[in-house]
Amino acid sequence: MTLLRLPARLLGGLMLPLLLGLTAFVVFGPLINLAMWAFTEQWFFPNRFPSQWGFAFWERVFRPRAGAWEALYHSVTVALAAVALSLALAIPAAYALARLALPLRSLIMLVFLLPQAFPNLPIFVNIAAMFYGLGLNGTLFGVVLVHSLPGLVYAVWIATAAFSAVDRSLEEAARNLGAGPLRTFLGVTLPQALPGLIAASIFVFLDSIDEFTGTYFVGTPDITTLPILMFNASMGGNYQIAAITALILLVPSVGFMLIIERFLKADVLARIGR
Amino acid sequence: MAALELENVSIRIGQARILNDVSLQVPAGSFTCLLGPSGCGKTTLLRSVAGFAPLSAGDIRIGDRSIAGLPPERRETAMVFQSYALWPHMNVGENLAYPLKLRGVSRGERERRVAAMLERLDLAHCAKRPIGALSGGQRQRIALGRALIIDPPILLLDEPLSNLDAAIRRTLRTELRDLQRRLGITTLMVTHDQEEALSLADRIVLMRDGRIIQVADPETLYTAPADLDTARFLGVDNLVPEGGATLAFRSTQAHAGPRALHAGLRRQGRVIDSTYAGGAWRIRLAVAELELTAMGEASLAAGTPAWISVPDHALMRFDAHRDAA
Numbered sequence A: 001m002t003l004l005r006l007p008a009r010l011l012g013g014l015m016l017p018l019l020l021g022l023t024a025f026v027v028f029g030p031l032i033n034l035a036m037w038a039f040t041e042q043w044f045f046p047n048r049f050p051s052q053w054g055f056a057f058w059e060r061v062f063r064p065r066a067g068a069w070e071a072l073y074h075s076v077t078v079a080l081a082a083v084a085l086s087l088a089l090a091i092p093a094a095y096a097l098a099r100l101a102l103p104l105r106s107l108i109m110l111v112f113l114l115p116q117a118f119p120n121l122p123i124f125v126n127i128a129a130m131f132y133g134l135g136l137n138g139t140l141f142g143v144v145l146v147h148s149l150p151g152l153v154y155a156v157w158i159a160t161a162a163f164s165a166v167d168r169s170l171e172e173a174a175r176n177l178g179a180g181p182l183r184t185f186l187g188v189t190l191p192q193a194l195p196g197l198i199a200a201s202i203f204v205f206l207d208s209i210d211e212f213t214g215t216y217f218v219g220t221p222d223i224t225t226l227p228i229l230m231f232n233a234s235m236g237g238n239y240q241i242a243a244i245t246a247l248i249l250l251v252p253s254v255g256f257m258l259i260i261e262r263f264l265k266a267d268v269l270a271r272i273g274r
Numbered sequence B: 001m002a003a004l005e006l007e008n009v010s011i012r013i014g015q016a017r018i019l020n021d022v023s024l025q026v027p028a029g030s031f032t033c034l035l036g037p038s039g040c041g042k043t044t045l046l047r048s049v050a051g052f053a054p055l056s057a058g059d060i061r062i063g064d065r066s067i068a069g070l071p072p073e074r075r076e077t078a079m080v081f082q083s084y085a086l087w088p089h090m091n092v093g094e095n096l097a098y099p100l101k102l103r104g105v106s107r108g109e110r111e112r113r114v115a116a117m118l119e120r121l122d123l124a125h126c127a128k129r130p131i132g133a134l135s136g137g138q139r140q141r142i143a144l145g146r147a148l149i150i151d152p153p154i155l156l157l158d159e160p161l162s163n164l165d166a167a168i169r170r171t172l173r174t175e176l177r178d179l180q181r182r183l184g185i186t187t188l189m190v191t192h193d194q195e196e197a198l199s200l201a202d203r204i205v206l207m208r209d210g211r212i213i214q215v216a217d218p219e220t221l222y223t224a225p226a227d228l229d230t231a232r233f234l235g236v237d238n239l240v241p242e243g244g245a246t247l248a249f250r251s252t253q254a255h256a257g258p259r260a261l262h263a264g265l266r267r268q269g270r271v272i273d274s275t276y277a278g279g280a281w282r283i284r285l286a287v288a289e290l291e292l293t294a295m296g297e298a299s300l301a302a303g304t305p306a307w308i309s310v311p312d313h314a315l316m317r318f319d320a321h322r323d324a325a
């Protein structure tokens, strides 16, 4: 028995690292390739590795006229504005939804999700046509609106879950002890739902930072964000520039999450430990 | 004078009639308990006073002022929730200070009153603790302190002790009673635990199916329940039909033994079994087609004949027609 079990156990012991390795390769493989391209000066086809490494393309990307700085600036402002706009609309909507009876709430939220099930290309083409009439094409505001569309759906969904999870007796205790409805919302409900709202804003931010299709139809050529820059570089066969832009794209994403996490730590972690 | 008065209050939610034509006067300074089986509408009644359960009909007054139309924040009733509802994003001191802050009390005054309240609750060392670091009993006391800190005219308690274990519950019960006496605050408390109601209240309001069945002091309620169902709810476990009426008594007040005692009710039967109940034996007897239970000094063997004797003062008589009403 034990003799038979030994190889099985050995196999089992090998299985896990093997699987982990495979997963890591699938997830990180393309990223490693990308990272290599970012530091490549020469890389010819059959070779597995670049023949010449260097920072030459970084210098080209950050040259003032190359547009990377402007694209970065656009990306970040648009993402922040999309977060602000989506949450400003989502918070009251989600609060109202969370207070609805359950079957009705689920129905409304499902309907809300419906446009997301649609292929978004025709939607963006239509939006672009509409925005053209309104003079919003090629404006930052127009791009913010386009980014807030999917952002709003995320935000409403996550915020509704967050508000539904707030114990109503906490709000009632505040009302009972003298707080009006608004005071109760700001002093009790909002702080209780904060972790969910922060999760929502992270989602909206990340979604906006690498949004491409909508920006392409509504923003270009006047507004260039990092994904647009990357697309242009890739189409021009300039993989180095595309790779470097992709790496730059990580900066605001990681930065935003770090700031939020730092901000979360004191307040929310204390609460999770409750 | 009634500090709090409910007049013909009815509450319907959809088709369900949760409260039916409830009228109640809560005397100033009294400790009044709402007692009744789970689901009979006690919490709903309490919430209607606090403004969280809109009335379908009737009126609620504090003193001579109607509060039925006021939003909760303007009713000046302080409620302790069954779950305590302490705000987890504030520490203990902040929880206590928040109601004062809402009333525009200055910072210095707030700190002074919070410190005084923590002192009174014997929790001075907990001021800076997060709510999550408190034990159940401490949470309960903070919830009580948060309600009392605004000096409310009416204190509402919804099963304040039911989430605690037995030992803490007894300590806090005494504490609650002392505090209420000392402050003289009109208190309305919900409980489904008759022992709690009997030991705490000076008036008990017995409820069933959204109605008030009886309002009485604890002793009257215990010895003279209004009807058979109430008697059963209050631990009356033996029923003997007699003519058109029913005689009822508690097994703890009846005696079982080989000989009959001088008593209002005496019956002979056979022992079914004896179980030790601490200090005495609980003896089940088959008397004709009835099964009765009484206490005896000694265990009796199953099948032996025995007498059950119930003193007059322990007997309650319920007429059949009144019971049906």
Ligand SMILES: Nc1ncnc2c1ncn2[C@@H]1O[C@H](COP(=O)(O)OP(=O)(O)O)[C@@H](O)[C@H]1O
Residues within 6 Å of the ligand: B013, B016, B018, B036, B037, B038, B039, B040, B041, B042, B043, B044, B045
């Ligand atoms: N919001 C509500 N919607 C529908 N039914 C309710 C609601 N609140 C309470 N009830 C019903 O009203 C009855 C009384 O409830 P409650 O006042 O909580 O009783 P108790 O506190 O005596 O246990 C119960 O049958 C309960 O199911």
Ligand SMILES: [Mg+2]
Residues within 6 Å of the ligand: B042, B043, B044, B159, B190
């Ligand atoms: Mg209840």
